[in-house]
Amino acid sequence: MPKTADIVIIGGGGVGTATAYYLAKSGRKNVVVLEKNTVCSGSTGRCGAGIRAQWGLELNCRMALACLDTFEHLDEELGLPTGLNQGGYLLVAYKEKEWAQFQKNVELQHSLGIMSEAFTDVKRAQEICPGVAVDDAIGFTFYQRDGHADPFLTTFAFQEAAKRYGATFCKFTEVVGLKATKGGMLVETNRGNIDCKDVINCAGSWAQDVAALAGVKLPNWAERHQIIITEPVDPGVCPPMLMSFSGNYYIQQRPHGSIIAGESPSSDIRLGYTSNVNSIASIARTVLKLLPRAKNIRVVRQWAGHYDMTPDSAPILGETDVKHFWHATGFSGHGFMLAPVAGQIMTALLNGDKPPFDPTIMDYKRFERGEKIVEPNVV
Ligand SMILES: Cc1cc2nc3c(=O)[nH]c(=O)nc-3n(C[C@H](O)[C@H](O)[C@H](O)COP(=O)(O)OP(=O)(O)OC[C@H]3O[C@@H](n4cnc5c(N)ncnc54)[C@H](O)[C@@H]3O)c2cc1C
Missing domain, CATH: 3.50.50.60 (FAD/NAD(P)-binding domain)
Incomplete structure (x- = not known):
């Protein structure tokens, strides 16, 4: 010391x-x-360790883009792996207002050199994330350079x-x-x-x-969030980070096949890591609905963590x-x-x-x- x-x-x-x-x-x-x-x-x-440049505020787009640039060279710079996986972020809109905002965000992102896509075709979403069940969605945005790393x-x-x-x-x-x-x-x-x-x-x-x-x-205050990880499935079930604000989910697949998924609580303002069965059930239901190919796999672990909110x-x-x-x-x-x-x-x-x-x-x-x-x- x-x-x-x-x-x-x-x-x-x-x-x-x-x-x-x-x-x-x-x-x-x-x-x-x-x-x-x-x-x-x-x-x-x-955490979910997602990294995305798809933001709606110029400052956040610029800062996140700088982080992406940094992450892309970080293994070399630090001399150790960071587990960066650039499968992109597929953002899903279920509400008209949200979709209108997404389209505005993409305009802003393009002006800053973030060449994200905005589209309504479910087939395009399924090219990015094979088998994803999003017929009820009304629009999507995607940026290939986004992804996740190993925290x-x-x-x-x-x-x-x-x-x-x-x-x-x-x-x-x-x-x-x-x-x-x-x-x-x-x-x-x-x-x-x-x-x-x-x-x-x-x-x-x-x-x-x-x-x-x-x-x-x-x-600041601490907000408790729940997250699950499954046993491994075929790699390629969820190549991007699949996320929706109105759908309240984020889902990613680890390199060895496990799926990590989480949701935001309606209100869980507390410091503590206690898990609860309702969250496992709710998140698992969301994964099953969105990724039918993940049927019959088991949840191996659930944990909780804090958002340090402002x-x-x-x-x-x-x-x-x-x-x-x-x-x-x-x-x-x-x-x-x-x-x-x-x-x-x-x-x-x-x-x-x-x-x-x-x-x-x-x-x-x-x-x-x-x-x-x-x-x-x-x-
Ligand atoms: C479920 C979940 C999913 C998330 N997903 C994402 C995501 O996809 N992408 C993303 O970018 N972010 C995500 N986040 C948010 C992200 O985890 C945090 O914003 C980030 O890790 C904060 O890092 P930090 O270093 O500020 O805090 P921490 O990692 O919490 O580090 C703070 C450290 O301070 C130490 N400490 C506290 N008090 C003291 C003290 N008195 N003396 C000494 N040490 C002390 C603690 O032990 C702790 O290790 C997620 C968070 C959660 C919970």
């Missing part, structure tokens, strides 16, 4: 490890990640690469206190204290509690009123895909450089000012 650090990152999820990597790579010495459990034990290790491999790869640049990772190290000092912060943990210059709160669905240690009030489902990035105390939190249902860009933005901010995307709009005080980031394509 180091006694001093330049930068302390609280939380070893996708966002914390990516931030550690970009900071250490930029030349920052003595970057220390404190993780109360093990790396990737929070939302990142429990464990990705986080591990970021961690190992950060370590090669000199970052230190301390697991089972819980931050229990934060105090402002002259020119920095004192981080109190269950394993001793660290004196440092800057602290970044990457604590995911615990970010609100961590912020409170320094007297900062965040509007009032507009968009992240909070930047420094707080407490000098030297920064946040990269509140990624709701899309923090895995945005982790590389979040890490790049935080690195630029802490180095006093111009960030690749202006994070001013993602300031934590926007809610007090009555501002919101309005994204139509969000789960």
Whole structure:
């Protein structure tokens, strides 16, 4: 356990490890990640790991596209696999209003170089996802470069690469206190204290509690989401990430054939990983309806994870009123895909450089000012 650090990152999820990597790579010495459990034990290790550029807000399209560009070269850059699978995202619309919005999104995406398709022909959907039962849908969009990666491999790869640049990772190290000092912060943990210059709160669905240690009030809350995985079926049953906002599902197939599927709860605001049988039944019914070829396979496991929600489902990035105390939190249902860009933005901010995307709009005080980031394509 180091006694001093330049930068302390609280939380070893996708966002914390990516931030550690970009900071250490930029030349920052003595970057220390404190993780109360093990790396990737929070939302990142429990997520669907989808990566898509099909958003409806220019900022999100641009940030996600930058993440796709990064993911496409990440194995090479980090020297370890991330499990990237670019089977595309097939988005399904069941409602007229939703379909109209999808068509607007595609126009915007094209203007930004995201060459997605919008179509109504079910046969085209079935070319992308053989056998998919979507006769009740009214429209689709698809972008081949979208896909999913392996969250464990990705986080591990970021961690190992950060370590090669000199970052230190301390697991089972819980931050229990934060105090402002002259020119920095004192981080109190269950394993001793660290004196440092800057602290970044990457604590995911615990970010609100961590912020409170320094007297900062965040509007975040944890929302519990359920997800299932089946025994393997023929690869090719669901090549894309199949997703619908109005249909309330996302489904992907792992390289060895298992199907991972999830849905959003109508309301499940709590911190906790308890599973429930109703979710298994509901998600399994959805998989069966959409993918008849998956008939008779068994669910092997169900788990729960948290969305670290904000009032507009968009992240909070930047420094707080407490000098030297920064946040990269509140990624709701899309923090895995945005982790590389979040890490790049935080690195630029802490180095006093111009960030690749202006994070001013993602300031934590926007809610007090009555501002919101309005994204139509969000789960
Ligand atoms: C079911 C589900 C499906 C999802 N699907 C997708 C998807 O398809 N695509 C996508 O992009 N995103 C998805 N997400 C969202 C994504 O998982 C999160 O946005 C992302 O993983 C957040 O990463 P993080 O590093 O901020 O948080 P986390 O991964 O939760 O990491 C935070 C870490 O902080 C640690 N910590 C907390 N408090 C302390 C403390 N006091 N001291 C030390 N350590 C502490 C925790 O132990 C944890 O490991 C999904 C989430 C869920 C639950």
